[in-house]
Amino acid sequence: MSMPFAIETATSPGRNRKPMDEARFESFYRKTAGALWSYLFRLTGDSATADDLVQKAFFRFLRANPPLVSDEHMRRWMFRTATNLAMDHFRENKRWKRGEMPDAPSIVPDRGELRHDMMRVFSELKPQERALLWLAHVEETSHDEIAETLGLKSKSVRVLLFRARKKLAELLSKKGLAPAGAR
């Protein structure tokens, strides 16, 4: 007996929804995976971990079968799931790597010295601060959407984002990396 080649989940939330077909998944993956990988790489500082978390996020996506409202909605779902996975990863690292700095990405100096410096500066922020800055500045996500992604209150996002920006600005000026601003 042949099975339809589509994800049909047995979990209750998406049980009665039409499953995503492979073509739509492929198109969504191509649009989202790169941005998601960049986000996770900046968050964790490790390309292998980012690879792993991207795949896990997509597996969860296919298993959960979220409502296929729009690509934008699904993209937000992906970023929320990826953030949760990254935070779980940090928690596990905290447990297993006692004595090490668990929040800091394990960055290995490579051929790009500037890249290494940038990653090191970013790694001095807390994971939540990294996520806030990336979502606000790169994904250009609104405060309400950031709140939804990171599981925060909308009002808290404003304060936390301000603190994260100040901290990054201080780090940059301390290291002499502050770029010329608008003024």
Added chain:
Amino acid sequence: MSDACRFEANVIHAARHDAWSESLRAHLTTCEECEVTAAIAPWMTRFERMPDREHILPDPQVVWLKAQILRGTADALRVTRPLNIMQIAAYLVVAGGWAALLTWKWDVLRRWLSSLAPEQIVFEASGGQATLSVSFFGIVFVLASVTVMLALHTILAEE
């Protein structure tokens, strides 16, 4: 709703594309939030554009297939979970049965075992009593059968 400065998005956009208007520049002098946003935005843009895509992401078809396999494994685990629970419960019931039987009939059993000694055989032959009932052997038989069935089930299930 969040009370973020309404110019925040404009400031980020202007910094990303280096397209500052005079009014936006003027706004920076009056808004601390936007000032710090503008201060870090160019660095964030450089950080975003940092070349990091030398490695290739897995093909979507591979991810799709892996998801199918994982789904099959998860389904199998979900289906077999009640069976595993039943199996563990059966082990506990059988172990409990043996323990209860031995506790209940311990004195009788000890006497019966000592009756197997040669001097006791002589004593019993001269009119001594038989101490174990037929029901006891019946229970032993049932428990032994269930134990063997469980052991066979476990071995066959693993194979």
